[in-house]
Amino acid sequence: xxxxxxxxxxxxxxxxxxAAQAEPSLGNWSVGAGDxxxxxxxxxxxxxxxxxxxxxxxxxxxxxxxxxxxxxRWSEWLQLNDAVSASRKITISVIVDGGKTDESWLVxxxxxxxxxxxxxxxxxxxxxxxxxxxxxxxxxxxRGEADFELAGLxxxxxxxxxxxxxxxP
Numbered sequence: 001x002x003x004x005x006x007x008x009x010x011x012x013x014x015x016x017x018x019a020a021q022a023e024p025s026l027g028n029w030s031v032g033a034g035d036x037x038x039x040x041x042x043x044x045x046x047x048x049x050x051x052x053x054x055x056x057x058x059x060x061x062x063x064x065x066x067x068x069x070x071x072x073r074w075s076e077w078l079q080l081n082d083a084v085s086a087s088r089k090i091t092i093s094v095i096v097d098g099g100k101t102d103e104s105w106l107v108x109x110x111x112x113x114x115x116x117x118x119x120x121x122x123x124x125x126x127x128x129x130x131x132x133x134x135x136x137x138x139x140x141x142x143r144g145e146a147d148f149e150l151a152g153l154x155x156x157x158x159x160x161x162x163x164x165x166x167x168x169p
Contacts, residue, residue: 025151025152025155026041026152026155026156026159027043027149027150027151027152027153027156028043028044028149028151028152029041029042029043029152029153029155029156030042030043031156031159031160031163034063034065036067037067037068038065038066038067038075039065039066039067039068039160039163039164040063040064040065040066040160041063041064041065041153041156041157041159041160042061042062042063042064043061043062043063043148043150044059044060044061045059045060045061045062045146045147045148046059046147046148046149047059047145047146047147049080049081049082049144049145049146051081051082058081059146060078060079060080060081060133060144060146061078061079062076062077062078062131062133062146062148063076063077063078063079064076064122064125064156064157064160065077065160066160066161066163066164066166067164068163068164068165068166072117072118073119073164073166074117074118074119074121074122074169075115075116075117075118076115076116076121076122077108077113077114077115077116078092078105078113078114078133078146079112079113080111080112080113080114080144081112082112082137082144083110083111083112083137084107084111084112084114084135084136084137084138084144085111085137085138085139085141086107086111086136086138087107087111088106088107089104089105089106089107090104090105090106090107090114090135090136091103091104091105091135091136092104092105092114092133092134092135093132093133093134093135094124094131094132094133095130095131095132095133095134096124096125096128096130096131097128097129097130103116103121105135114135119169120169122157122169123169125150125153125157126153126154126157126168126169127154128150128153129149129150129151130147130148130149130150131147131148131150132145132146132147132148133145133146133148134146157169
C-alpha cells in the first residue's frame with residue numbers, strides 16, 4: 001500500500017516537472033485578460049516609489065496589451081499610485097538597455113495611468129533586458145522613475161500574440 005502511494009507520488013511529481021518544463025519561462029510577468037477583452041502581460045518595477053505622503057512605497061506596473069480585434073491592436077501602459085499633474089500628454093524618458101529616447105504618452109484616468117498605443121513601443125522591448133521609464137509628476141513635485149528587468153518578455157509577447165491570433169510586433 002505504502003509502495004503504491006510513493007509510486008503514485010513519484011509519477012505525479014515527474015508529470016508536474018515535465019509540464020513545468022514545457023511551459024515558456026515568463027519570469028515575473030503575469031499574463032491574463034484585461035478590460036475590454038484585451039490580453040495583458042504585466043510586470044512590477046524592481047524599484048519602489050514613495051507615495052505623496054512619504055509613508056508608503058509602491059512598485060509601478062508596466063502592462064503590455066493586445067486586442068484580439070479592433071484598434072489599436074497593441075498598447076502599453078504604466079500604472080501609478082500617485083497622479084501626474086499633466087492632463088493630456090506627458091513626455092517620458094525611455095531607456096532601453098542604456099539607449100535613451102523621449103516619447104509622448106497619454107495621461108489616463110485621474111492621472112494615474114500613462115498610456116502609449118501602437119506596436120512600435122513593444123518592438124523596442126522584444127530583445128531588451130532592461131527598461132527604465134522616467135517622468136515628471138508636476139512642476140514642483142519632482143520625477144518618478146521605474147526600472148524593469150524584462151526576463152521572460154519574449155515568451156510573454158509570444159503568448160499575447162497567440163491569444164490575439166496575430167503576429168508578435
